[in-house]
Amino acid sequence: MRAVVLNGYGGPEVLVVREVPDPVPGPREVLVEVVATALNRADLLQRMGLYPGPPMEFEIPGLEFAGRVSALGEGCTRWSVGDAVMGIIGGGGDAERLVVHEDQAVRVAANVPLDVAGGLTEVFVTAWDALVLQGGLVAGGTALVHAGASGVGTAAIQLCRLMGAEAIATASAGKLDVCRGLGAALAVDRATEGGWGPVVAAHARDGVDVVLDVVGGDYLEQNLDCLATGGTIVQVGVMGGGTATFTLAKMLFKKATLVGTTLRSRSLAEKVAVSRAFEDQVVPGFEDGRLEVVVDRRFGLDEVAEAHAYLETDASVGKVLLEVASA
Secondary structure, three states, rough: OOOEOOOOOOOHHHEEEEEEOOOOOOOOOOEEEEEEEHHHHHHHHOOOOOOOOOOOOEEEEEEEEEEEEEOOOOOOOOOOOOOOEEEEEOOOOOOEEEEEEEOOOOOOOEEEHHHHHHHHHHHHHHHHHHHHOOOOOOOEEEEEEEOOOOOHHHHHHHHHHHHEEEEEEEEEEHHHHHHHHOOOOEEEOOOOOOOOHHHHHHHHHEEEEEEOOEOOOOOHHHHHHHHEEEEEEOOOOOOEOOOOOOOOOHHHOOOOEEEEEOOOOOHHHHHHHHHEEEEEHHHHHHHHOOOOOOOEEEEHHHHHHHHHHHHHOOOOEEEEEOOOOOO
């Protein structure tokens, strides 16, 4: 099969599309013919050698997929050949075929095309897990979502709207209307003079219940300023820097919780649990049209280096898709 392989670490030029052996499904695994996958910030970090993937003979990036089941491993009963599935994986998504545990695969909503579903799971599972499972957001609560026009951000704003919570978003000036259009009650320019924190704090006078932060760095101090007593900051990325200095006393006075989390590092059992709950509680939102994948641009598998270079410009809104095969 053809796959994207890392030929070392560095810039987009280290990405090579080449022939590699087909994967073979083990017990309770399915072989999937991939239609589409998508790029995520973690892929850029992995390419630079900063976010190691799982051990494999050839290092193939890619954290999500959508396609059709083409073979079943021993003991697999949940799926049949030809079923449309999607899901998150630790790596290997940028390829024509992959294997995944049958319980980690998620059904594709009937009205979501496979080439779009390839960019669905990583951001929506990440956002839902961070806001609800890790952060404890409930209807009537308030969430602060950073990088609101990113893949995770566009997913998080929609999920807040779906569950009846208020979303406040930060983004660059040219992307604020996108955030508002998706349902953000307030969208703040991340480059606001004096910081976005005072603007958010003035709007959410009692503080925000959950902060979904993919930026890190000096955002942490302002996150604490905006947080409600007993609130939770969920750190799912470090686009703005992996180190931070903040006033520890603020955490004590606010009884704040700081959660660091990634999906890749979780056990199979944890990934299966999240996938099953996501299928039951979130996928119906796609079936009735309340949720959608915001697609910025599409690239072919052979254009993966161009896709990486484009994502690095920070110009994208929503997802950058990689089309692997025809739907």
